[in-house]
Amino acid sequence: MTAPLRSGDPITVDVALAGRAYDIVIGRGLLSGLGQRVAALRPGARVAIVTDEVVAKQHLPAARESFAHAGIATGLVVVPAGEASKSYPVFERVCEDLIGARIERGDLVVALGGGVIGDLAGFAASAVRRGVDYVQVPTTLLAQVDSSVGGKTGINSRHGKNLVGAFHQPILVVADTALLDTLPPRILRAGYAEVAKYGLIGDSEFFAWLEENCSDIFAGAPAREHAIAVSCRMKAQVVARDERETGDRALLNLGHTFGHALEAAAGFSDRLYHGEAVAIGMVLAFGFSASLGLCTQADAERVAQHLAAAGLPTRIADIQGEPPTADRLLDLIAQDKKVKRGRLTFILARGIGQSFIAPDIDAADVRQFLTGQID
Template identity: 55%
Template sequence: MTRNTALRETMPVPDTIAGRSIVLVGLMGAGKTSIGRRLAARLGLPFRDADQEIELAAGCTIPEVFARYGEQAFRDGERRVIRRLLAGDPMVIAYGGGAFMDPRTRETTRDEAVSIWLRCTLPTLVRRVAGRDNRPLLMGRDREDTLRQLMDVRYPIYAEADVIVDCGDEPPDHTTSTVMQALSDWKPARRLHVMLASTSYDVVIGDNLLARAGALLAPKLPQKRAVVVTDRTVAGLHLPALLDGLAQTGFSTSSVTIKSGEASKNLDTYMDVVDQLLEARVERRTAVIALGGGIVGDLAGFAAATTLRGLPFVQIPTTLLSQVDSSVGGKTGVNTRHGKNLVGAFHQPRMVLADTGTLATLPPRELGAGYAEIVKAGLIGDAAFFAWCEQHGPGVIAGDREAQAEAIRRACAFKAQVVGDDEHEEKPNDGRALLNLGHTFGHALEAEYGYDGGLLHGEGVAVGLGLAFRLSARLGLCPQADAERVVAHVAATGLPAELGMLNRRFSAETLIAHMRRDKKMRDGALHFVLARGIGQAFTSSDVPHEAVLDLLRDEGCAP
């Protein structure tokens, strides 16, 4: 096979884009029409040039439309033509240079097609448009200056395209092959829509989302200005990639960095973050982006909820725990000397970006801590998901990206369903409170450790899951076999599943005292989430004190 033959080799439409049109965007001279025709031929799809379709609809050339009716009338007609094309069967469409600038056209394109930006340098574009006298925006103007001005305005918007392909002076067949390879490699991120009474937002799950942050957030935020709140550890790992991804679409950004660790989740740090937001002269439309784990998300969210009585908020969780738990649901807050998360607010994000690529920087212990919250979702109300966890859990912790993405999606879907039914945790029974399975025990253990990092939140929850099921079995609510199945699976993943695995001596009465200071107390009574079996959790406020005490003692606690 010769090189030229290989370049022209056809391929089936990738499964990831089956049923969707392919749209090419870029400035005049980018090669949208020539590449579009070749791409359509190789994929076996029809090709349409949006400018030609507009001329057919108008009955005159585009320069004549501009001259007779003006640019606004042209843009209105362009939008209608594109909407008609996208509503039909899949095809390859070359947009005019200004078409993608229309917000409504971009929205329709996101819904109906896969967009590809053919990105060219200024010298390349200047050479390609030389001698072209039929471009309304170039008539009577210096080509280089005009193209430079268009690049400044349009390139940040073109960067919202799904795929970006850099084009130089290569032959069209070579560029077409590059586009085809980019389409073959492209994988759409998983999206989960969270619907609440007060608002709705998407959780986007996938790899390399930090680099795509600007493209994903631009349609969702009222202003292309944001302050990123992160901690020192995450800043060194991921902040440059996020800032670059935001800059690609024209965001103006600054950052606030706090110390890493649970000790920073307090009122003093919160006030420092608020002061820095105000010093940055944020406006009511300026977004706060939380980049980090649950500590950063809770703290930044609380600052966003209260600064100027509420700023747009985005969660970009970088730990498995925060991706499946704290980033979804709108709970924000800080700790006090009286307990965990006792001061805070409900403040829903505009979007959650769960970049699975950030998980590669986590130690296995952190991945395990996040996995506890994934398992919890199956134990509460989805026995089939727990069975999936038993099969795929090791892969999630070992770094299997596909397993991680699917686990995050399913865990977030379950939490979104619960939160949608009880956004502000107002239902006393079997609402959002169900998400506290294992947490009454887990928070007591965290308090005993003093939130010093000796016990991670997810590790406390892991032990708590086993204790909650063993308490349920002790009370005759669920089979003992289910309790042992839970403990066995948690232990098999490397998480602590029993108190004895923590290698520390606890006092039963002291742990119960911590439970009584927990925010889940109601009318002076402890509330536990118990289970009638795997996937059958419920809340209870009438658990005998003696039953909890006996369980803890049998698990090795001192009286």
């Protein structure tokens, strides 16, 4: 973790994909210049903005003004806020509205919102007219450090999260960190789980830095831009090596195998936000690793203590409502995209910053561990 703290000028992170490289631009106040960036990148293109009802009230007027100032005509698709919009009916509606707006292959879709909007709009862009380009304008911390980068798009199935989708890379990501100032504290904290994830995957120094600077990230100090930039650089490097998750990109799913199952068990509702599920999932991943003798119990406790200090849930018991059974969670884990021919794959850890892909995990070991976490 070597990048210095930055303030003032935007930070640009390159996602170096052969023939499809794009920039992630990070800084405060970038929304006002969005239209000019798009006009320079795609002269003459029309734009359709896809957003949700909450973001539309907060940030849509500034986005449309930016496009108008750049002389770009905009269409608009507004969907309900929340995970429930990552569904077949809403996906169909977005596609039909984009076609109805006469968005052509040379035009652009702009995803203005959090992870739900980025996944939904990106998937619609991948499908309409067999693929149009899109720009990510993430408005949550989770989206700025994770879901807006790397081209994973999709919707949820009744069998689990993100099981229907496509890899479709954006042509630009504009992360205006000032937009995070409007987030409810719970949503901001949920996004922080994905920041901590990067330290836990492969950068123990970054995790230690987060332990010291977490409060400054929440306060909007220069530490916020620094943490986002470090996270994006790490993800960009992994995506450039393994765009379609056939190898070590799966490391980015630390905490997600447990987390996605917990989200599904909670009905993809505000009982448990995605970042909160990832926080619990990472604690479970380190706890499971410790139970297998892969890492120390002290490391597992350190992860739980830091995430709890950041205001995140760290136990299954922290989820509102009736807890799922171990068997129910195992059924949901079996639908995970990392399962190969019925064999369970987890991202486990040998220590802080030492995560690895662990195939062929015995389901009986997982059931025994989860039973101990629920009882």
